[in-house]
Amino acid sequence: MRSVHPFNHQWLFYPERLGNEVSDAQFEGVTLPHTNKLLPYHNFDNAEYQFVSTYRKRFVLPEARQGRRVFLDFEGAMMACEVWLNGHKLGEHEGGFLPFSFELTKHLNENHENLLVVYLDSTERKDIPPYGFVVDYLTFGGIYREVSLRFVEPCHITNVFVRPQGVLTDNPLVVVDVQVENQNDRPFKTTAGVRIKDADGSLLASATMPDLTFEPGSSTKFSLSVNNLPPIQRWSLDNPALYFAEVTLAEGQIDQRIERFGFREAEFRDDGFYLNGEHVKLMGLNRHQTYPYIGAAAPARLQRRDADLIQNEMACNIVRTSHYPQSRHFLDRCDEIGLLVFEEIPGWQHIGDSDWQALSLRNLQVMIERDHNHPSIILWGVRINESLDNEAFYTATNALAHQLDPTRQTGGSRYFQGSQFLEDVFTYNDFSDTVVDPIHTPHLITEFGGHMFPTKSWDHEERLLEHAMRHARVQDRQLGMAKVAGAIGWCAFDYNTHQEFGSGDHICYHGVMDIFRLPKYAAYFYASQIAPRRRVVLQAATVWSMGDRSRGGIDPLVIFSNCDFVEIWVGNDRLGCFEPDRASFPNLPHPPFQVTTGMEHLTWGKNLSDLRIIGIIDGKVAAEQSIASDGLPSALLLQVDDQELDADGADMTRVVFKIVDRYGNRLPYTNPVVTFEIDGPADLIGENPFALIGGQAALYLRARHESGMVQLRATTPRLA
Numbered sequence: 001m002r003s004v005h006p007f008n009h010q011w012l013f014y015p016e017r018l019g020n021e022v023s024d025a026q027f028e029g030v031t032l033p034h035t036n037k038l039l040p041y042h043n044f045d046n047a048e049y050q051f052v053s054t055y056r057k058r059f060v061l062p063e064a065r066q067g068r069r070v071f072l073d074f075e076g077a078m079m080a081c082e083v084w085l086n087g088h089k090l091g092e093h094e095g096g097f098l099p100f101s102f103e104l105t106k107h108l109n110e111n112h113e114n115l116l117v118v119y120l121d122s123t124e125r126k127d128i129p130p131y132g133f134v135v136d137y138l139t140f141g142g143i144y145r146e147v148s149l150r151f152v153e154p155c156h157i158t159n160v161f162v163r164p165q166g167v168l169t170d171n172p173l174v175v176v177d178v179q180v181e182n183q184n185d186r187p188f189k190t191t192a193g194v195r196i197k198d199a200d201g202s203l204l205a206s207a208t209m210p211d212l213t214f215e216p217g218s219s220t221k222f223s224l225s226v227n228n229l230p231p232i233q234r235w236s237l238d239n240p241a242l243y244f245a246e247v248t249l250a251e252g253q254i255d256q257r258i259e260r261f262g263f264r265e266a267e268f269r270d271d272g273f274y275l276n277g278e279h280v281k282l283m284g285l286n287r288h289q290t291y292p293y294i295g296a297a298a299p300a301r302l303q304r305r306d307a308d309l310i311q312n313e314m315a316c317n318i319v320r321t322s323h324y325p326q327s328r329h330f331l332d333r334c335d336e337i338g339l340l341v342f343e344e345i346p347g348w349q350h351i352g353d354s355d356w357q358a359l360s361l362r363n364l365q366v367m368i369e370r371d372h373n374h375p376s377i378i379l380w381g382v383r384i385n386e387s388l389d390n391e392a393f394y395t396a397t398n399a400l401a402h403q404l405d406p407t408r409q410t411g412g413s414r415y416f417q418g419s420q421f422l423e424d425v426f427t428y429n430d431f432s433d434t435v436v437d438p439i440h441t442p443h444l445i446t447e448f449g450g451h452m453f454p455t456k457s458w459d460h461e462e463r464l465l466e467h468a469m470r471h472a473r474v475q476d477r478q479l480g481m482a483k484v485a486g487a488i489g490w491c492a493f494d495y496n497t498h499q500e501f502g503s504g505d506h507i508c509y510h511g512v513m514d515i516f517r518l519p520k521y522a523a524y525f526y527a528s529q530i531a532p533r534r535r536v537v538l539q540a541a542t543v544w545s546m547g548d549r550s551r552g553g554i555d556p557l558v559i560f561s562n563c564d565f566v567e568i569w570v571g572n573d574r575l576g577c578f579e580p581d582r583a584s585f586p587n588l589p590h591p592p593f594q595v596t597t598g599m600e601h602l603t604w605g606k607n608l609s610d611l612r613i614i615g616i617i618d619g620k621v622a623a624e625q626s627i628a629s630d631g632l633p634s635a636l637l638l639q640v641d642d643q644e645l646d647a648d649g650a651d652m653t654r655v656v657f658k659i660v661d662r663y664g665n666r667l668p669y670t671n672p673v674v675t676f677e678i679d680g681p682a683d684l685i686g687e688n689p690f691a692l693i694g695g696q697a698a699l700y701l702r703a704r705h706e707s708g709m710v711q712l713r714a715t716t717p718r719l720a
């Protein structure tokens with residue numbers, strides 16, 4: 001019988017390669033996910049985390065082995081490692097974005113302590129994708145995803161692929177491909193079964209296969225087919241219904257795996273994308289997996305929250321996991337909330353030699369075998385992002401993807417229209433700013449914006465507005481183009497990068513949110529496209545002052561909102577009631593409001609009163625925003641995303657702090673130093689004191705292993 005134990009606690013870490021003669025006392029105790037170096041949020045040299053480190057873990061087996069084999073499963077460690085158990089080298093692994101395993105069985109001490117050692121090389125190894133050339137993102141070091149210890153019988157399941165079929169018919173069925181490895185030295189006879197359950201755990205249907213024989217040393221694939229299903233709910237964007245497939249060998253006496261899946265049909269056609277036979281225009285953003293301070297070592301809660309930000313706060317229906325497979329927690333959340341995913345293999349512009357390409361093919365295989373049961377994933381990226389054509393390599397990646405997963409189409413992001421079209425979907429990074437006419441279909445825009453218009457959240461109003469409008473214009477235009485399936489903007493969040501790409505402080509300010517996941521005006525544009533029944537959005541894109549724009553004034557006043565009308569007051573003057581600018585944005589569900597009436601009188605040097613905007617839906621007041629005209633700071637605001645954390649030494653939440661006017665609006669040019677004091681069993685991750693920029697920023701709170709109450713106090717001179 002299989003059993004799996006989380007293996008994330010009580011690791012020891014040292015930021016150099018150390019032999020076993022060095023005592024544990026030299027090491028630091030750490031919990032996974034772990035970053036090999038805590039950093040400032042910007043202005044650091046990426047050499048700081050590029051080194052070989054030693055992770056050590058002493059452990060006794062958490063249960064008796066009873067003839068089973070024992071494996072150590074790593075979900076991701078950057079970027080290459082050697083693993084040793086009790087002085088025996090188990091092997092090496094290359095690649096930082098995908099899971100890998102080592103078998104411990106042979107060298108285990110079953111009754112006393114074991115010593116596990118991982119030498120982790122976090123340097124930019126030219127022999128490992130994405131490296132070999134320059135790369136516009138950072139690959140922070142550490143065992144940055146979870147590890148577990150797995151006990152399995154010598155004959156066990158190694159992979160399960162759940163493939164619903166005929167989803168649009170009255171009689172859908174579920175085909176379940178099961179891969180079984182028999183590591184016994186004799187043939188093994190057993191039975192296999194699958195039970196399909198709904199989200200509440202009720203049994204819907206099942207199938208069995210008696211009399212299976214697995215030859216010694218074999219890896220065998222067979223399929224079970226379940227066709228006596230009651231009516232099912234399809235996985236859709238509004239109702240992402242999930243089911244479970246419970247696969248067993250010998251009724252679970254030998255092995256059991258539970259996979260979550262959904263019933264849905266996803267297809268790119270010449271005229272766009274279809275989910276369950278319905279045409280859906282795709283609007284989305286790219287996501288990097290990195291965070292301020294902690295690199296990529298974000299726990300489940302932060303991973304899941306990013307999906308929520310993209311789908312709910314920014315109203316996207318698709319995300320691209322640029323440019324590598326991301327955390328299972330992120331993908332799980334995408335499944336749960338109905339956020340579609342384009343997932344691609346690691347790489348950036350460069351294709352290496354044949355060994356490098358072999359690694360890349362292995363990455364593709366592991367990515368598909370890890371993720372094929374996520375209903376949210378609708379497309380595999382089988383090209384190295386923005387690389388040149390390479391017919392042999394990309395014919396191979398494409399064929400491998402189709403062989404491993406006949407249910408999904410392939411794409412591969414390129415930046416030139418003339419590139420060889422070997423995949424199913426022409427996925428194109430379109431930096432034209434106007435949207436090119438497709439020459440191949442299906443056509444999906446996988447990037448736009450980005451480095452063409454880097455924008456900091458404390459840039460002046462005109463630049464922030466133009467940044468937002470560029471996203472609005474491209475999305476509006478693509479929505480009106482029948483041959484374009486959708487557009488995924490570059491990108492969701494600002495990110496740390498190499499000096500070849502970033503602003504002077506090594507950040508690419510390409511996000512519609514900043515590195516702390518706090519909104520710029522462009523994020524308000526995306527937010528405003530949400531259906532008002534989900535959330536009413538009303539956000540003026542202005543600091544409401546006379547002297548921020550060139551020549552002064554506030555003309556036009558731009559408001560991002562999903563209200564039918566906005567009524568505008570300046571002090572006691574009612575300027576009128578205004579409609580969204582449908583003439584300039586005929587295709588957006590909720591075009592921006594661009595108000596000029598009354599604004600022409602607000603010129604540089606004139607007295608200004610407070611702004612008040614009232615949003616109206618169906619004739620009723622649905623939202624309101626006021627902005628003070630004096631620009632004076634009124635308070636320091638401290639907000640925490642979660643009220644409760646798991647006391648597991650790894651869980652984290654974000655702590656946002658900002659300087660606001662008397663109506664609660666952020667004041668981007670008010671930047672005092674903020675000092676924090678913490679009390680209780682948690683640690684503050686980030687800079688303390690913090691020299692604000694943009695009037696807002698964030699730190700993280702990380703739980704320790706004891707439970708208790710945590711109090712955080714933030715202070716800044718002269719403000720409550």
Ligand code: GAL
Nearest residue numbers: 136385386449450451452490
């Ligand atoms: C693209 C690239 C992205 C990012 C972006 C910035 O060419 O694929 O990773 O660098 O440019 O605009």
